[in-house]
Amino acid sequence: MARTAVVLQALTVLVVHSALAQSRPSVVPASMPEFSEVVRTPALAMPSLEVGDASLTPLEQPGAAASLSMLVKQALSSSPQLQQAQAVLQSFQSQRKAARADLLPNLSLRHAAGREQSVPSVSAGYERHAYAANTVRLTQPLYNRYVQHEYAATEQAQDGAAMRYRSAQENTILSVVRATVDLLTVRMTLDFSDAQLRQLQSILTYLENRAAAGASSQADLERARTRAYNARQIRVEQQAAYRNALFELERLTGQKPQAIELPGRKQWLPIQMGRQELLEAAYAANADIRALQHDVDAQRRRVDAEFSKYHPVVGISLEHDSSQNVQGNPGSRRDNRALLVMTWAASLGGKEWHLAQAADAELRQREARLRDEKTLLAQAVEADYSLLESSLLRVEAARLEQDAAARVVEAVAEQLKTGRLGSLLEALDASERLYGARQRLTQAIGQTFKAHAQLLQRTGRLTEDSLQVSALVNP
Numbered sequence: 001m002a003r004t005a006v007v008l009q010a011l012t013v014l015v016v017h018s019a020l021a022q023s024r025p026s027v028v029p030a031s032m033p034e035f036s037e038v039v040r041t042p043a044l045a046m047p048s049l050e051v052g053d054a055s056l057t058p059l060e061q062p063g064a065a066a067s068l069s070m071l072v073k074q075a076l077s078s079s080p081q082l083q084q085a086q087a088v089l090q091s092f093q094s095q096r097k098a099a100r101a102d103l104l105p106n107l108s109l110r111h112a113a114g115r116e117q118s119v120p121s122v123s124a125g126y127e128r129h130a131y132a133a134n135t136v137r138l139t140q141p142l143y144n145r146y147v148q149h150e151y152a153a154t155e156q157a158q159d160g161a162a163m164r165y166r167s168a169q170e171n172t173i174l175s176v177v178r179a180t181v182d183l184l185t186v187r188m189t190l191d192f193s194d195a196q197l198r199q200l201q202s203i204l205t206y207l208e209n210r211a212a213a214g215a216s217s218q219a220d221l222e223r224a225r226t227r228a229y230n231a232r233q234i235r236v237e238q239q240a241a242y243r244n245a246l247f248e249l250e251r252l253t254g255q256k257p258q259a260i261e262l263p264g265r266k267q268w269l270p271i272q273m274g275r276q277e278l279l280e281a282a283y284a285a286n287a288d289i290r291a292l293q294h295d296v297d298a299q300r301r302r303v304d305a306e307f308s309k310y311h312p313v314v315g316i317s318l319e320h321d322s323s324q325n326v327q328g329n330p331g332s333r334r335d336n337r338a339l340l341v342m343t344w345a346a347s348l349g350g351k352e353w354h355l356a357q358a359a360d361a362e363l364r365q366r367e368a369r370l371r372d373e374k375t376l377l378a379q380a381v382e383a384d385y386s387l388l389e390s391s392l393l394r395v396e397a398a399r400l401e402q403d404a405a406a407r408v409v410e411a412v413a414e415q416l417k418t419g420r421l422g423s424l425l426e427a428l429d430a431s432e433r434l435y436g437a438r439q440r441l442t443q444a445i446g447q448t449f450k451a452h453a454q455l456l457q458r459t460g461r462l463t464e465d466s467l468q469v470s471a472l473v474n475p
Contacts, residue, residue, distance in 0.1 A: 035184060035262040035445060038438070043261045044187050046246060049239055065259035068180055068267065072464055074253040075176045076169065085161075085168035092161040096154040102147045110135040116325065129330075133323040139341075143314040149305035153298045160294030167287035170462045176252050177453045183245040184260060185446040189439050190242055193235040196435040199409060200228040203427055227428050231435075263449065271388075271455055278459060279381050285460030286377060292370045299363040306356035312344040381458050388451040391444050398441035405434035 036042050043065035076082060116131035141147065207221045250256045273281060283289060319337040326333060408430040415427075456462040 066257040078254040085165040089161040092158040099151040099154040136320040138318040141315040145308035153301035156298035163291035179249045192438040281459040309352040391448040394444040402437040
């Protein structure tokens with residue numbers, strides 16, 4: 001009985017925790033520390049480092065720093081992918097107008113003049129004379145289901161191209177956000193590497209002085225020198241990563257910024273929805289999903305258009321003909337007609353049936369692709385949501401780790417000032433742990449920003465305006 005009670009109590013605790021986890025309404029990074037809180041500056045300089053540069057140039061003119069919204073605006077104005085999407089959209093707009101022309105009145109004019117040879121009778125022989133004829137026709141389709149469905153299909157195709165243009169904009173903005181965050185992350189890591197090198201150099205100088213006086217062993221000195229060389233290798237790797245990130249941002253924006261303002265939490269639209277709400281919002285507003293839905297609707301119209309070839313075509317025609325010396329008859333002739341014209345192609349040799357079957361197969365292919373993309377979108381939303389949650393937890397843990405490691409490094413610095421270093425290994429480990437904690441904190445903040453931007457992009461809310469919101473939106 002006691003074991004049963006324990007099991008029931010454990011199950012109750014699990015159910016309660018599960019219910020609390022499912023009822024959590026939103027993830028809002030309101031308490032998330034910002035980049036500026038980590039480095040104690042509102043902007044960072046972006047020098048062009050060469051291999052072997054020992055230090056970074058400090059920021060001298062904070063007012064010259066580029067903001068994230070400025071970088072996004074530059075990328076939107078120069079992105080080749082966005083220009084391609086805009087050209088495709090303009091092409092579909094022209095196709096829609098061309099299809100609409102088949103539903104509008106058509107006016108045709110014809111004039112013919114020349115010499116005519118007529119045979120009035122067998123005995124009279126040939127007669128040669130001047131011939132002239134003028135024809136004016138105004139036609140208006142009244143019922144043409146094929147043309148109507150084709151026009152509706154081009155409308156849906158144009159809407160799909162508009163959604164793909166919007167998706168290209170969102171992808172460009174997301175690429176700039178990722179590149180900027182990655183650049184800032186590795187740039188701050190370089191500062192942390194310099195701080196670690198200075199700390200290790202002070203320890204190394206302390207041991208060199210003690211070794212010269214015979215108060216320290218050569219093994220301790222070489223151990224400290226090995227840590228310093230390892231820190232220099234790490235800095236060279238970070239420097240290479242910094243150069244690559246700087247080139248990537250330059251590729252996206254077309255410019256190399258001299259300094260960048262550190263983005264903050266108030267610059268983003270808040271996310272105040274849970275998993276299911278985010279998924280429903282993604283299905284309703286995601287540009288790629290909406291584009292595929294328009295493709296499906298357009299293909300349905302094309303299937304209907306192929307089957308509409310079996311329908312009759314009805315229209316009116318207003319005609320005016322004038323002629324002179326036609327068929328050898330002297331004088332002029334004028335004819336005016338108002339006609340109701342019906343054309344019914346009963347069969348085209350089975351071609352229309354096979355084209356309809358091909359269009360129906362294409363429709364099934366697009367519907368399957370839409371279902372697959374919705375499944376992938378659901379997985380992406382779940383992954384981004386989990387990444388955002390884990391990043392927020394990692395930020396808090398990394399901040400506590402950084403504070404603890406900083407206190408140890410401060411204690412080691414005080415010991416070096418007094419010339420009484422307690423433990424060499426603890427001093428070396430404290431320097432590496434502080435560097436690692438700062439690096440993990442910066443990376444966690446960067447992942448939070450990127451996950452937040454990715455969720456905004458999944459739900460169709462990542463626009464140029466969404467990066468310029470103020471405290472009125474997210475106080």
